[in-house]
Amino acid sequence: MTGNPTHSGPRTLYDKIFDAHVVDRQPDGTCLLYIDRHLVHEVTSPQAFVGLRMSGRKVRRPDQTIAVPDHNVPTTPDRVAGIENPEGRIQVAELDKNARDFGVNYYPMNDIRQGIVHIVGPEQGWTLPGMTVVCGDSHTATHGAFGALAHGIGTSEVEHVLATQTLIQKKSKNMKVEITGKLRPGVTAKDITLSIIGHTGTAGGTGYVIEYCGEAIRDLSMEGRMTVCNMAIEGGARAGLIAPDEKTFEYVKGRPHAPKGAAWEAALAWWKTLFSDEGAQWDKVVTIRGEDIEPVVTWGTSPEDVLPIGATVPAPEHFEGGKVEAARRSLDYMGLKPGMKLTDIKVDAVFIGSCTNGRIEDLRAAAEVLRGKHLAPGVRGMVVPGSGLVRMQAEEEGLDKVFLDAGFEWRLAGCSMCLGMNPDQLAPGERCAATSNRNFEGRMGRGGRTHLMSPVMAAAAAVTGHLTDVRELMAAPVDA
Amino acid sequence: MDKFTTLTGIAAPMPLVNIDTDMIIPKQFLKTIHRSGLGKNLFDEMRFFPDGTENPDFVLNKPAYRDAQIIVAGDNFGCGSSREHAPWALLDYGIRCVISTSFADIFYNNCFKNGILPIILPQDAVEALMKDAENGANARLTVDLESQTVTGADGTAYPFEMDPHRKHCLLNGLDDIGLTMEKAPSIEAYEARIAQSQPWV
Numbered sequence: 018m019t020g021n022p023t024h025s026g027p028r029t030l031y032d033k034i035f036d037a038h039v040v041d042r043q044p045d046g047t048c049l050l051y052i053d054r055h056l057v058h059e060v061t062s063p064q065a066f067v068g069l070r071m072s073g074r075k076v077r078r079p080d081q082t083i084a085v086p087d088h089n090v091p092t093t094p095d096r097v098a099g100i101e102n103p104e105g106r107i108q109v110a111e112l113d114k115n116a117r118d119f120g121v122n123y124y125p126m127n128d129i130r131q132g133i134v135h136i137v138g139p140e141q142g143w144t145l146p147g148m149t150v151v152c153g154d155s156h157t158a159t160h161g162a163f164g165a166l167a168h169g170i171g172t173s174e175v176e177h178v179l180a181t182q183t184l185i186q187k188k189s190k191n192m193k194v195e196i197t198g199k200l201r202p203g204v205t206a207k208d209i210t211l212s213i214i215g216h217t218g219t220a221g222g223t224g225y226v227i228e229y230c231g232e233a234i235r236d237l238s239m240e241g242r243m244t245v246c247n248m249a250i251e252g253g254a255r256a257g258l259i260a261p262d263e264k265t266f267e268y269v270k271g272r273p274h275a276p277k278g279a280a281w282e283a284a285l286a287w288w289k290t291l292f293s294d295e296g297a298q299w300d301k302v303v304t305i306r307g308e309d310i311e312p313v314v315t316w317g318t319s320p321e322d323v324l325p326i327g328a329t330v331p332a333p334e335h336f337e338g339g340k341v342e343a344a345r346r347s348l349d350y351m352g353l354k355p356g357m358k359l360t361d362i363k364v365d366a367v368f369i370g371s372c373t374n375g376r377i378e379d380l381r382a383a384a385e386v387l388r389g390k391h392l393a394p395g396v397r398g399m400v401v402p403g404s405g406l407v408r409m410q411a412e413e414e415g416l417d418k419v420f421l422d423a424g425f426e427w428r429l430a431g432c433s434m435c436l437g438m439n440p441d442q443l444a445p446g447e448r449c450a451a452t453s454n455r456n457f458e459g460r461m462g463r464g465g466r467t468h469l470m471s472p473v474m475a476a477a478a479a480v481t482g483h484l485t486d487v488r489e490l491m492a493a494p495v496d497a
Numbered sequence: 498m499d500k501f502t503t504l505t506g507i508a509a510p511m512p513l514v515n516i517d518t519d520m521i522i523p524k525q526f527l528k529t530i531h532r533s534g535l536g537k538n539l540f541d542e543m544r545f546f547p548d549g550t551e552n553p554d555f556v557l558n559k560p561a562y563r564d565a566q567i568i569v570a571g572d573n574f575g576c577g578s579s580r581e582h583a584p585w586a587l588l589d590y591g592i593r594c595v596i597s598t599s600f601a602d603i604f605y606n607n608c609f610k611n612g613i614l615p616i617i618l619p620q621d622a623v624e625a626l627m628k629d630a631e632n633g634a635n636a637r638l639t640v641d642l643e644s645q646t647v648t649g650a651d652g653t654a655y656p657f658e659m660d661p662h663r664k665h666c667l668l669n670g671l672d673d674i675g676l677t678m679e680k681a682p683s684i685e686a687y688e689a690r691i692a693q694s695q696p697w698v
Contacts, residue, residue: 040680040683040684040687041680041683043662045660045661045662047660047662049677049680049683049684051684051687051688051691053698060527060528060580061579061580061581063530064530064531064532064581067530067531068674072674074674077684081698088527089528102528104528104529105528107528107530108528108530111530145697145698148698153579153581154578154579155577155578155579155603168603169579169603170579170603170606171579171580171581171584171603171606171607171610172532172581172607173581173607173610173611173673174606174607174610176674177673177674177677180674180677180678181674181677181678181681181684182684182688183677183680183684185662185673185677187660219515219573219576220515220572220573220576220599220601223573223599223600223601223602224602250603253573253576253601253602254602255602275697276696276697280696280697281697283695283696283697284695284697287695319515319517321515338514338572339512339513339514339571339572340514342512342513342514343513343514343515343571346513436519436524436578437524438524438525438527438528445547455517455519455577455578457517457519457520457577458519458520458542459519459520459523459542460519460524463523463542463547464547
C-alpha cells in the first residue's frame with residue numbers, strides 16, 4: 018500500500034479524491050470506490066448492458082450515467098440518413114436502445130451536443146473537480162484536467178459500475194510531473210505531453226496516478242490541460258490530474274450540468290481544497306524545464322518514439338533490450354531509414370481532431386497557421402471537430418472557411434480517423450500527420466502510417482507537404 | 498467466469514515489447530455486440546496477410562504453437578486501448594495465461610475479469626521462460642496459481658506475486674458484481690451522505 022491511506026498528514030490531490038470516494042475498505046487495501054460520473058459509448062458498452070439484462074439488474078444511477086455514440090459514427094453530412102455500415106449501425110442502435118431502456122442521459126448521433134465522449138463530458142458540465150469519472154475508454158484520463166480522478170475501464174468494469182455505481186480499486190502510487198517555466202513560441206500542450214512520454218516511456222507511468230504541475234501547466238488553458246491529461250494513458254498511468262484553479266472554475270461555471278446558486282458556492286468551497294499539500298509524499302518525481310520542450314513529432318509506432326522536429330530518424334542500435342527489435346520493426350512499418358531528417362518525411366494526409374486535439378482552441382491554432390494558405394499538392398486534409406458544439410463555435414468564428422479555403426474537408430463530430438472504426442481511414446502505406454494520440458501499427462487503417470503532433474505542427478505539414486517546424490511558418494507567436 | 502487453478506500448456510514466445518491491444522484485436526472487430534467469437538481474429542494483422550492467408554512466420558501459425566495456452570511476451574504487454582475485446586480474443590483462442598515483465602494497467606485488470614492469469618516476473622525469469630518457449634511444443638510450462646509458481650520445462654520454478662483478492666476471485670471463478678451487491682447498504686449510506694454534503698454530484 019502506497020500513498021497515504023489515512024485521513025491525517027499531508028496528502029496529494031489523488032489521495033484526497035480517492036479517500037473522499039471510499040465506500041468500503043478491506044484490510045488488504047482493496048477499496049470499493051464510488052463513481053460520480055460514468056460515461057458510456059457504443060463500442061465498449063453493449064456486452065455490459067447484455068450482462069445487466071441477463072441478470073435482471075438495473076443501472077443504479079442513470080442520472081449519473083451519460084451516453085453518446087462517437088467511435089462508429091460517420092463524419093460526413095449524409096449520416097443524418099443513418100449509418101451505412103451494418104455492424105456500426107447495429108452498435109449505435111444498441112446504444113440508442115440501452116440508453117432509452119435504462120433511462121440514462123443520452124446525446125444521440127444527430128443531436129447538436131453529440132461528439133467525442135471526452136469532449137462532451139466537460140462541455141456539458143458533467144465533469145467537475147473532485148469527482149471520480151470512468152468510461153470504457155482509455156482516454157478518460159482527459160477529465161483529470163479538472164482535478165477529477167478519471168480513468169479508463171474494461172467492459173466488465175462498465176457493467177460493474179452500471180450495476181453498483183462503484184469500482185473495485187487499489188490505490189495507485191503518486192507521481193509528480195512538474196513542467197517548470199514558460200513554453201517557447203510554437204510549443205503547445207501536445208508537445209508537453211508527448212515530451213513527457215518520450216522522457217518516461219510508455220510504461221513509465223504504470224502503477225501511478227500522475228499529477229501535472231508547474232508554471233507551464235498552470236499557464237495552459239483548460240483545453241491545453243485536457244490535451245496533457247488525455248495522454249496520461251500513453252505514458253502508462255492510471256490517471257493524470259491537474260489541480261483545479263480559477264481557470265477551471267471559470268470554464269465550469271454556467272455549463273448545463275454545473276452546480277448553480279448555493280450549490281455552486283458550496284462546491285467551490287470544496288474545490289478550493291483540492292491541491293496536493295505541502296510535504297505530501299511522492300513515489301516518483303519527474304521535472305522538465307518548459308524552455309527545453311521543442312515542437313515534437315513521433316517517428317515510430319509507439320507514442321514514446323518521439324523526437325524534436327529538428328532531429329533525425331534514429332537507428333535501432335541506438336536503443337537497448339527489446340526496444341532494438343521494436344524500433345527495427347517500427348522503421349520497417351513506417352518506411353523510414355535511420356539518419357534521415359524528420360523534416361524530409363513527406364505526408365499524404367493530415368488529420369486534425371480527436372479527444373486529444375479536437376477542441377475549439379485546437380481548431381483556432383491550426384486555422385491560424387492555415388489562414389491564407391493551402392494544402393500542398395497531393396495532400397488530403399480532414400478536420401473533425403470534437404463535438405457538434407465545437408463545430409458550431411468554429412463556424413461562428415469563420416474557422417470552417419479557413420479550413421475549406423485551405424482545401425481541408427470540414428466534417429461532423431466523432432472519433433473518426435483517430436482509430437478508423439468509421440469510414441475515415443488511411444490506405445495502406447499512406448502517411449498522416451495527425452493530432453490524435455496513437456501511432457500504433459494499423460491504428461488509422463491497416464498499413465497506415467501515423468506521425469503524432471500538435472495541431473499547429475499538423476497544419477504546418479499540411480502546407481508544406483512534409484513534417485515541418487511550425488516556427489518557420491509563424492508570423493507571430495502562437496499561444497500554447 | 499471460468500476458474501483458474503493450474504495450467505500446463507504450450508507457451509508461445511512473443512518477445513516484441515509494447516504489444517498493444519490494437520495488435521491483439523484490431524478495431525474492425527470491435528463492432529461486435531458479443532463477447533465470443535473473437536479468437537479467429539486474435540492478432541489479425543500480424544497473423545494474416547491482407548488477402549486473408551496465414552503469415553507462416555507468425556508464432557501462432559507455426560505448427561508447434563497452434564495450441565498454445567500461454568504467451569510469454571515482451572515488456573508492457575496490452576498497452577493502449579481499454580478494449581476488453583483483447584482478453585476476450587485471447588480467451589476465445591485458448592490463451593489462459595500471459596507472462597511478461599510488465600502489463601498495461603487496464604489490460605491487466607481486464608484479464609482477471611475473464612479468467613486469464615497475467616503473471617509479472619523479473620526480466621531474467623521472463624528471458625529464461627522465453628528461451629524455454631522458443632523450444633517449441635515440447636516445452637510445456639506449468640502455472641500453479643495456488644502456490645504462485647511458474648515451472649519451466651527443466652523443472653525450474655519461478656515464484657510470482659499476486660494480489661490476494663484477485664487470486665481468491667480467480668481461484669473460485671467469482672463474479673465481482675455479485676460480491677459488490679452484498680455491500681449495497683454501504684453504497685446506500687455513502688450516497689445518503691453525499692446527497693447532504695455534495696448535492697451537486
